[in-house]
Amino acid sequence: MKNKIDVDILGWGGYVPIYRISVDEISKEWGENPLKWRKMLGLCEKSVPSLDEDSTTLAVEACKICLKRAQVDPSEITAIYVGTESKAYAVKPTSTIIAQALGLSPSISSADMEFACKAGTEALTVCMSQVISRGGVGLAIGTDTAQGRPKDPLEYSAGAGAAAFILGSKHSKRESAAKILFHYSYVTDTPDFWRKNGDKYPCHAERFTGSPAYFKHTVNAARTLMKTVGTNPSDYQHVIFHQPNGKFPLKAAKLLGFVKKQLKYGLLVDKIGNTYSANSLLGLVSVLDNAAPGDKILLVSFGSGAGSDAFHLEVQEGISEKKRLALPLEKFINRKINVSYGSYVRKRAMLYV
Amino acid sequence: MRKRWLLVASAPQVWRESKQRYKLIGFECENCKRPFFVERVICPNCKSRKIREIRLGAEGTVESFTVIFNPPKKFEYHSPYIIGLIKLKKGVKVIGQIVDCLPQEVKVGLEVEVSFRIVSKDEDTGLIMYGYKFRPKIY
Numbered sequence: 001m002k003n004k005i006d007v008d009i010l011g012w013g014g015y016v017p018i019y020r021i022s023v024d025e026i027s028k029e030w031g032e033n034p035l036k037w038r039k040m041l042g043l044c045e046k047s048v049p050s051l052d053e054d055s056t057t058l059a060v061e062a063c064k065i066c067l068k069r070a071q072v073d074p075s076e077i078t079a080i081y082v083g084t085e086s087k088a089y090a091v092k093p094t095s096t097i098i099a100q101a102l103g104l105s106p107s108i109s110s111a112d113m114e115f116a117c118k119a120g121t122e123a124l125t126v127c128m129s130q131v132i133s134r135g136g137v138g139l140a141i142g143t144d145t146a147q148g149r150p151k152d153p154l155e156y157s158a159g160a161g162a163a164a165f166i167l168g169s170k171h172s173k174r175e176s177a178a179k180i181l182f183h184y185s186y187v188t189d190t191p192d193f194w195r196k197n198g199d200k201y202p203c204h205a206e207r208f209t210g211s212p213a214y215f216k217h218t219v220n221a222a223r224t225l226m227k228t229v230g231t232n233p234s235d236y237q238h239v240i241f242h243q244p245n246g247k248f249p250l251k252a253a254k255l256l257g258f259v260k261k262q263l264k265y266g267l268l269v270d271k272i273g274n275t276y277s278a279n280s281l282l283g284l285v286s287v288l289d290n291a292a293p294g295d296k297i298l299l300v301s302f303g304s305g306a307g308s309d310a311f312h313l314e315v316q317e318g319i320s321e322k323k324r325l326a327l328p329l330e331k332f333i334n335r336k337i338n339v340s341y342g343s344y345v346r347k348r349a350m351l352y353v
Numbered sequence: 354m355r356k357r358w359l360l361v362a363s364a365p366q367v368w369r370e371s372k373q374r375y376k377l378i379g380f381e382c383e384n385c386k387r388p389f390f391v392e393r394v395i396c397p398n399c400k401s402r403k404i405r406e407i408r409l410g411a412e413g414t415v416e417s418f419t420v421i422f423n424p425p426k427k428f429e430y431h432s433p434y435i436i437g438l439i440k441l442k443k444g445v446k447v448i449g450q451i452v453d454c455l456p457q458e459v460k461v462g463l464e465v466e467v468s469f470r471i472v473s474k475d476e477d478t479g480l481i482m483y484g485y486k487f488r489p490k491i492y
Contacts, residue, residue, distance in 0.1 A: 018453045018488075050452065051431055052470040056483065060469040088481055097483060101375040101469055331491055337455070351430055 003228060005183060007128045008176035009313070010137065011070025011166040011322065014285035014329035015061035016159075016272050019048040020336045021344045023156050029341040030151055037156055042246020046159040046273025048339060049145045051347050055084045056094050058162035058278075059143035060101045066139070067102065068326035069177070070166035074102045077166070078136030079109040081126050083119030083277045085195070086145045087112060098141065109134075116193060117144075117242055118303020120277040124165060125309060128180060131169045138167045144276035149201035150350070157245055159273025163281035175318035177288060178297070180311055184225040186217055187307030194305070204304075210248070213306045218242065218252045221308035222300045229312045233257040237295040240266030240283035242302035244274045252300075265290045271333050282329065284313075289328040291315045363475075367482050374484030377467055379409040379445055388443045411467040412490065413441040420456045427473055435459050439487055453488035464490040 022045040024034040038044065049058065059082060067074060082095045095110040109130060113122040120142020127140035143162035148154030168174050192213035195202035205213075218241060226232065233239070239262045241249035246269050253263055266283035275282055280301040287297055297313040345351060372378050373392075381388045384401035390409065395402055418437040421428075428434070435451040437459070451459055452468060465487040472484040 050470075052450075052452065052472070052486070054471060054481075056481075057469050057471060064469075089479075100371060101483065103376060327491060335491060337453075346430055349430075 004181055005128065005132060006170045007131060007180040008168045008170065008172065008174065009165055009178045009180065009288070010072060010168045010172070010174050010176065011066045011068070012164070012177065012285050012288050013062045013065025013067075013069060013326060014161065014163045014282045014332065015058055015065065016047045016161045016275075016282070016329070016332045017049045017053055017058065018335055018337050019050060019347060020045045020338050021048050021341070022338060025338075025341055025344075026156050041153070041156055042250070043157060043270040043273060045271065045338070046157055047161055047275070048344055048347050049160040051349060053145065053160070054088045055086045055143040055145050055162070056088045056097050058145065058160060059094070059098050059141045059164065062143065062162035062164040063098060063102055063139065063141065065326045066164040066166055069322045071325070072137055072166055072174070075105050076137055077104050077108060077139050078134065079127055079130045079138035080104060080141070081111055081113055081123035081138070082141045082143065083113040083115070083121070083123035084143050085114060085116055085119055085276055086147065115307065116303035116305050117244070117274075117276045117279055118301045118307050118309060120163065120279070120281045121299070121301035121309040121311070122303075124167075124281070124311075125183060125185070127167050128183065131167050131172070135169055135171055137172060140165045140167060142277040142279075142281040144278055146274060146276040147195075147201050152201070154202070154204065157269070157274045159275045161272055161275035161278040161282050163278045163285045165281070175321070176316045177319040177322045178291070178313045178315045180313050182225060182229050182312035184221055184228060184310045185307060186221040186224065188217070190304075190306035192304045192306055209244070209304070213304060214242070214244065214248055214302055215252060215255065217306050217308040218300050218302050219255055221310040222252075222256050222298065225298070225310035225312060231296070231312070233262075235296055236262060236298045238262060238266055238287045238291060239298045239300075240280050240287060241300050242280045242308075243267060243269035243283065244279075246270050268333065285329045288315070288319065289323060289330065291319060293317045293319060364478070364480060367480055371483075374472065374482070375469070377409045377411070377447075377485045378406055379443070380404050381407045388445050390445050390447050407443070409445055409447070410442040413439040413465055413487070415451070415459060415461055415463040415465060416440045416446060417461060418451065418459050427476070437465070437487060439465060450486040451488070452486050458489070466490045
């Protein structure tokens with residue numbers, strides 16, 4: 001087994017805003033058939049950030065949960081990497097605001113990552129490299145308040161959420177919840193989804209986002225990783241795919257030979273929508289909230305443009321204790337206030353001119 | 354003076370207030386241990402000049418509240434919103450917005466916890482002021 005790495009997940013945390021808007025409410029506004037959209041996208045509702053929430057505030061909330069689980073003093077963290085495609089500022093790092101809010105030391109490595117929906121796992125990958133090469137404890141975050149143009153299919157699915165992970169190397173000598181043992185990335189230049197500088201909403205190539213983009217990269221990354229590790233789909237208790245809608249991850253699972261049971265905890269899109277950079281990482285948060293020691297996890301992200309990161313994880317004994325230290329993601333998913341389309345427009349700051 | 358009331362956030366102001374707003378940092382008299390939120394040079398209780406920073410904690414209860422229907426400029430799209438007087442676990446009372454609940458759900462004695470939010474955005478410079486607000490405690 002070549003390319004084996006050994007990085008410990010010391011803590012994990014996820015956060016989803018309280019507001020939801022249903023597919024029915026959006027389709028009613030546009031005079032569309034709600035059944036058609038629910039069937040087409042495979043989701044019921046999506047999370048909506050409040051007017052006073054952005055990718056930075058969501059990330060801070062996820063990190064607070066993550067720190068409780070990791071039982072790491074913020075001053076001990078040596079690196080922070082944030083993946084997002086909805087940065088609060090075009091020029092000014094999100095990572096430094098989060099670091100200041102959490103009380104991290106100024107003597108840290110810090111950066112914002114961008115790779116469409118893969119930015120979160122990109123942050124995870126860079127953080128892994130940092131803790132392997134430099135030691136210490138690192139914080140990796142995926143966070144987004146996803147944009148969807150009114151009346152566009154994306155409006156039905158673009159949600160908001162954040163996921164955070166504290167990583168340590170095997171030398172950090174701390175209780176591990178899970179180990180990341182293998183990693184593989186697969187990227188190509190594929191124009192399936194983009195947002196130019198200054199544009200408010202992204203554009204997408206509709207059906208082109210499927211076969212040449214999502215499925216090609218997701219399936220290639222997963223297959224190559226499993227070949228490297230020497231595992232089969234049946235060896236995994238949990239599998240998490242990027243979930244732009246409710247149908248793509250199910251189809252990817254079928255193409256690779258996974259069954260629905262393995263997606264049980266990692267598939268969240270039907271309840272919170274596509275949370276972009278936080279998407280597959282929130283799936284991992286949910287899986288870790290429910291996993292048992294010895295479980296094997298396959299995580300495959302996807303980012304338009306395009307690329308996929310695949311990770312092989314194995315759950316450790318330390319997970320049982322850590323689960324009890326902070327609120328599970330389920331609490332935030334079940335805590336909800338459904339809003340009207342009018343309220344949604346106000347919360348997404350569409351009233352601003 | 355008017356600008357102050359409108360919460361126009363200049364860069365130095367955002368920078369200067371960030372520690373208190375981000376982490377709800379308060380102060381404590383080293384002599385009589387009285388905690389307070391606003392920084393003071395002299396302890397109002399024992400007149401000591403030995404003041405140190407403390408974390409005021411992330412949880413508290415609603416002592417009083419009001420619902421704002423006629424907000425100042427910059428907060429028009431937030432109304433109606435709830436402003437509460439929150440008694441923190443350390444005994445200090447602070448004023449802050451209560452979020453993630455409807456006005457009819459708030460009551461005196463409601464347990465709340467700190468939530469990191471956008472406090473204001475400067476329309477001219479685009480500078481964002483982040484800080485603490487409160488939400489009903491999640492169990």
